[in-house]
Amino acid sequence: MTIDELREHLCAAYPDLCPLFSVEFSDGVLLVDQARLREALEDLKEMGFDRLGMVTAVDFGDEFELVYRLTSRSMRVGVFVKASVPRSTACVRSAVDLWPAADWQEREIFDLFGIAFEAHPDLRRILLTDDWVGHPLRKDYIDGSIIRRPDYL
Amino acid sequence: MSAKCRTVVNIGPSHPSTHGVCRVLVELDGEIVKHAEPIIGHLHRGIEKMAENRTYLQVVPLTDRLDYVGSMYANWAYCRAVERLAGIRVPERAEYIRVIVCELQRIASHMMSIGSTGADTGAFTAFMYAFNQREQVVDLFEALSGSRLTYNYVRPGGVAADLPEGWLERCREFLAQHPAAMMEIDELLFGNVICRARTKGIGVLAPQDAIDWGASGPVARGSGVDWDLRRDDPYSVYPRFDFTVPLGERGDCYDRGRVRLWECVESCRIVTQALDQLEPGPVKAEGLPRLLAPRQGDAYDHIESARGSLGVYLVSDGSVRPYRMHVRSPAFCNLALLPLLAEGHTLSDLVVVLGSLDPVFGEVDR
Numbered sequence: 001m002t003i004d005e006l007r008e009h010l011c012a013a014y015p016d017l018c019p020l021f022s023v024e025f026s027d028g029v030l031l032v033d034q035a036r037l038r039e040a041l042e043d044l045k046e047m048g049f050d051r052l053g054m055v056t057a058v059d060f061g062d063e064f065e066l067v068y069r070l071t072s073r074s075m076r077v078g079v080f081v082k083a084s085v086p087r088s089t090a091c092v093r094s095a096v097d098l099w100p101a102a103d104w105q106e107r108e109i110f111d112l113f114g115i116a117f118e119a120h121p122d123l124r125r126i127l128l129t130d131d132w133v134g135h136p137l138r139k140d141y142i143d144g145s146i147i148r149r150p151d152y153l
Numbered sequence: 154m155s156a157k158c159r160t161v162v163n164i165g166p167s168h169p170s171t172h173g174v175c176r177v178l179v180e181l182d183g184e185i186v187k188h189a190e191p192i193i194g195h196l197h198r199g200i201e202k203m204a205e206n207r208t209y210l211q212v213v214p215l216t217d218r219l220d221y222v223g224s225m226y227a228n229w230a231y232c233r234a235v236e237r238l239a240g241i242r243v244p245e246r247a248e249y250i251r252v253i254v255c256e257l258q259r260i261a262s263h264m265m266s267i268g269s270t271g272a273d274t275g276a277f278t279a280f281m282y283a284f285n286q287r288e289q290v291v292d293l294f295e296a297l298s299g300s301r302l303t304y305n306y307v308r309p310g311g312v313a314a315d316l317p318e319g320w321l322e323r324c325r326e327f328l329a330q331h332p333a334a335m336m337e338i339d340e341l342l343f344g345n346v347i348c349r350a351r352t353k354g355i356g357v358l359a360p361q362d363a364i365d366w367g368a369s370g371p372v373a374r375g376s377g378v379d380w381d382l383r384r385d386d387p388y389s390v391y392p393r394f395d396f397t398v399p400l401g402e403r404g405d406c407y408d409r410g411r412v413r414l415w416e417c418v419e420s421c422r423i424v425t426q427a428l429d430q431l432e433p434g435p436v437k438a439e440g441l442p443r444l445l446a447p448r449q450g451d452a453y454d455h456i457e458s459a460r461g462s463l464g465v466y467l468v469s470d471g472s473v474r475p476y477r478m479h480v481r482s483p484a485f486c487n488l489a490l491l492p493l494l495a496e497g498h499t500l501s502d503l504v505v506v507l508g509s510l511d512p513v514f515g516e517v518d519r
Binding site: 050051052053054056058059067069073076078080099100101103104105108112126127128129136137146148149 | 193194197199201202206207211364365366367380385386451453455462464466468476477479481485486489518519
């Protein structure tokens with residue numbers, strides 16, 4: 001599949017969901033609903049995105065944004081897949097069965113953001129101890145040792 | 154043998170052969186590893202959280218503390234993400250200096266890895282030979298930045314300072330002797346019958362596993378996965394240099410070690426070309442404010458570090474501090490392969506396999 005075919009395919013499959021999509025190494029962004037996230041990932045895997053480079057999350061208050069970065073060695077493109085997850089029910093389907101690389105990275109998100117991954121084979125904390133309270137990368141995480149630093153240098 | 158007869162051995166977190174503060178929980182059947190589980194996080198300082206409380210320039214010294222064997226890489230990857238976010242153009246001389254220091258850093262970092270391969274397999278002499286080379290690079294960096302480990306040298310918009318007087322000559326002197334030193338280490342270490350016996354056929358990584366598990370850098374290339382960001386997603390001034398990407402065939406510890414060795418020779422070629430093409434000029438972008446406040450949005454950029462694809466993902470809310478910084482750490486992804494690679498080998502081989510993945514725990518734990 002060439003880059004043009006990829007673009008056509010994605011725009012046909014996700015007409016209202018990819019207004020930002022421009023395929024260019026590390027610049028393509030595909031915004032999907034949480035409900036269609038799994039479908040989109042399976043689709044991209046089938047199209048030749050054989051590497052899961054990065055999975056991470058961002059805390060935007062009411063919702064978390066999950067960010068997947070996939071690369072295809074054959075097409076030499078990278079694409080970002082972003083999905084919003086409501087804070088109240090932060091749970092998505094794991095991608096470990098598609099790319100084992102998601103294993104530790106999803107554990108890290110679970111550890112630091114408290115987002116659960118359904119069907120993950122071994123979902124437990126990875127960087128912090130098992131008895132840690134809270135999820136530090138959430139913006140509302142409170143710790144007495146965090147002191148707001150002044151803006152000047 | 155039934156599961157009842159297995160012994161569980163705890164190695165680390167403070168053990169000379171774990172290459173940092175890593176704990177490995179090993180399930181043994183006699184001397185054979187049935188399962189090895191790395192337990193990480195002992196060096197977790199929450200750098201991603203700390204970055205949210207610092208200005209863009211204050212984050213640069215934090216990135217030094219990620220991969221402390223290759224600080225220049227994290228500096229550069231972070232600065233590239235900031236430059237992408239804020240639309241900063243970097244002067245050409247600064248790009249050349251970045252390539253020079255990062256290729257020298259690759260040599261310094263690989264010398265650490267190759268030297269410890271020697272130490273792990275009982276060849277301490279090779280360790281001293283490798284560290285002799287590493288020390289020379291570290292001396293060059295000390296002249297450049299005043300620091301031997303955490304350089305804080307690559308900054309958003311350029312580099313901290315121009316090359317000091319006489320530095321180019323010292324650098325050329327180093328480059329002149331380095332390839333021959335690599336040949337010597339190749340003979341001394343990889344030609345040695347004990348080292349070959351300890352590393353050949355140990356910890357074999359299949360190419361498909363390397364891709365599926367997101368392995369990158371010498372770990373993936375040792376298995377013959379032909380992927381190097383310097384060539385395949387060219388950044389900075391890399392397209393102007395002529396270099397080859399060394400590949401392994403069998404994907405064992407021996408191939409991973411030798412890929413690193415040849416990468417050092419290739420790095421020498423790149424630095425030599427960069428020194429020849431280096432033109433005078435500014436080393437910092439003009440008119441940058443001390444308090445950068447990039448546009449709202451996100452940016453990702455990655456470079457080929459000594460350990461693989463090192464990426465930095467930045468989210469900005471338009472203020473002077475990053476809203477979120479995430480480091481895509483190659484050492485973290487490569488270390489996840491340890492259970493796969495160590496299974497079925499002896500306990501003493503586990504140490505060699507762990508060393509061949511070349512984890513730096515500052516970057517694994519962040």
